[in-house]
Amino acid sequence: MSDKKDRIIELKNAVIRFAGDSGDGMQLTGSLFSDSTAIVGNDFATFPDYPAEIRAPQGTVSGVSGFQIHFGDMDIHTSGDQADVLVAMNPASLKANMNWITREAIIIVDTDAFVEKNFKKAGYDENPLTDGSLLGHLVIEAPITTMTKEAVKDLQLDNKSAQKSKNMFALGMVFFMFNRDYEGTFKFFEDKFKSNPLVVEANKKVLLAGYHFANTIEAFANTYKVEPAPLKKGLYRNVTGNLATSWGFLAAAERSGRNLFLGSYPITPASEILQEISKHKQFTAIAFQAEDEIAGIVSAIGASYAGSLAITTTSGPGLSLKSEAIGLAVMTELPIVIVDVQRGGPSTGLPTKSEQSDLMQALYGRNGEAPVIVIAATSSSDCFYAAYEASKLALEHMTPVILLTDGALANGSEVFLIPKVASLPEIAPPIVKANDPDYKPYKRDEKKLNRPWAIPGTEGLRHRVGGLEKEDITGHVSYDPLNHEKMIKLRQEKVDRVAEYIPELSVIGEKEGDVLVVGWGGTYGVILTAIEELREEGKKISFAHFKHIMPLPKNTGDVLSKYKRIVVCENNLGQFVNYLRMNFPMYDYLQYNKIQGLPFMVAELKAHFNSLLNE
């Protein structure tokens, strides 16, 4: 056996996809590989791809669960278009992923699972390993199940438990392939299965068996290495979008001195936020799992009235149910953040897939003139800052804020530079002091036009709010026609003026020229990658990405005016482009849309932009 060091190939980046039956533990395998990627110092992004059903029929294509990681020695903004390495634990996972791997991808399969009955379940007529369909691929055939059982035979586990760790065999093989150290993973086993030393032992043995197997069979012509990425100095961790969102709120509560109150109802793909906040009562964060979506937001409005940083979390169908209550928060001018983790719609749609199709609902989906601030997180780690900023804007401007994320950001993960909470911008809500003689419920701040926040329990500030139209300044119920028009304009103006408190739109590339690519929210990473690659190839193309939707950044019109052609890319039929058309009708807009429940791919964006540039 030659020294494997002689055969190490350095890669700039690589994409690995772990795929198996939804009970095969592929998500854990992927996240353990991510952890080891972090230790190596690569930048990376991940994306899980799992079925809506918890356990779809075993062995079928609909039951395949996948986890993709893209890592590199440079800034990584996406989880990767197509995988360079596919681990397929059964025929169904091979079949489900053939479109998601490169033509030269290395495929690792568990040959024990490649048997007649599984071919049928997966919809193969013949054994795909022998029918020539994998021509061009390097296929590593490993009897993973058999060897896993063999590795733990001394431990006297029952058959089922013994097989359970076969995912670690695959992980061991990939660790060898990428010259990874497994000590960190061993540490994970020790922590995770503290109460069950047998399981710790089994997982270690199986992982090592996989590692040594890969070394011994010499099936890999080469092993690979990806050097550390030039990330900024500091302390890093891996976060999913939902985790980052949760922590952004906790940070905002701490920084604003308000207790966090989350009123919510479980819904895919937003439930993890409710689950995460539920864990943190030590920060006086209260997570109230309500009886439905409506009670979720209405309880939050109650908590907001009582002085909390109040939030509610949901996905598209839940946002529909919350519409009336958002109107109440608009009228009562109470701070609240509504998180919509967008998924494929309409109706129940594609619960586990991602889309950007709730934009119009967020902007306008209410009765009456009911303006709210709308912001959209741009990456999994940006969810932290977006949640923080949404809270700051809600509290300081006394208005509902809708924060749009999406399924891809929520479940995808990326490297996160851990900030110090004290370094985040100050949050100063307009809380009224006891017995303030000048207090009037709807007397506004001259600059922000927000109303003051008088919190129950405070002496001398008793007042009533509600959904009926309010008289200017006093807040009494008023049916006066002119007062109504005035209040409508004031509420709109209050939201419009937020433009003074958000960053201007920045442009990557030439500040004026031929083509400006525009995106918003969760598509940032993939569009940026496409633009960076094109620019490296010498193409002249610029990119502006929107995080702030309502209001738009002040310089939006200026930026748009500088380019001959504007192409707006989004995962819907063109909701943002139409919003721009409405606000800036003087420009022509091209659009590029994809509505398949899947993120854009870098390659398809590049191809489209290239065709534009070549016109």
Place this chain on the structure above:
Amino acid sequence: MENIIETPKLALTKQDFESDRMVKWCPGCGDHAILKAVENVFPELGIPKENFVVVSGIGCSSRFPYYMNTYGVHGIHGRAAALATGVKLANPELSVWMITGDGDSMAIGGNHFIHVVRRNPDINILLFNNKIYGLTKGQFSPTSPEGSKTKTSPQGTYEAPFNPGELVIGAHGKFFARVVDTNIKMMSQVFTEAAKHKGTSVVEILENCVIFNNQIHALITSRETKDENQLFLEAGEPMIFGKERDKGIVLRGTNLEVVKIGENGITEKDILVHDPCTEDSGIHVMLASMMPPEFPAALGVIRSVKSHTFEELVWNSVEHEKKTSKLKNVDDLLHTGNTWVKQ
């Protein structure tokens, strides 16, 4: 030596709670009397006036917060229970009162109603039951008797009504009382009991709507018939009623029955004695179900059972976590799990 902490008597009066807004309910509406009763009760509870929060949903009764000088939120239709839960969870120090009607809490807000009762936060719910939709001008409600002819049921309704007491008890409610809008004294007494009860208390007020459902409760409330049709329950007292106080309730087999004292050998000793505090809800639900003409309507506190409150459990958990968690602030949290340093 025992430390006795006396709550200083707050020198509050009715005027402290009267708002300067013009009360716009119809003349003769039961709401006026209920408002008076509440204004009688609030100053007597020993609670600072800035600690009251009155919330409501939508309907005639739900205008109530505007007519009280307290903190208040007039919410959206059916959702007062969720609003109240949020206020109380966010600040358990507040005395939260929820004003609702039979449409607001039995129809559009039915879901929230049963869930707030099940969770048992310390909220006082006043349910104005006039068995009709008043604000939308005369459609039937979920408590309208079957066959009621209204604007949307010209041939009479085809559906069985809810009895709020049965719903409360069915949802594991700990406190249910019933009063009539014609008796301010009774309302004041029972509202006070409700306020003192720790946990969700539901008081059903049999209320008249002069415009759209006039005299709906006449059998129970009219001068001529009330004595024979009202049974005011008091803890430890036999269930005796009637102008001559000669009628009572007995349990025969598994059913309640009206008997006459002195007839068929019945003496006062045979009459059921009211125990609102018993955990077993069997008799309570039977009492709540009683209605004329067969039975008198049970009034007063029908059920009052001690239990922990929702916010108590939540906040005990908060205190416990604060004491025991290793995470003292969000910076600690951000550093949990796998982290790595880039030099």
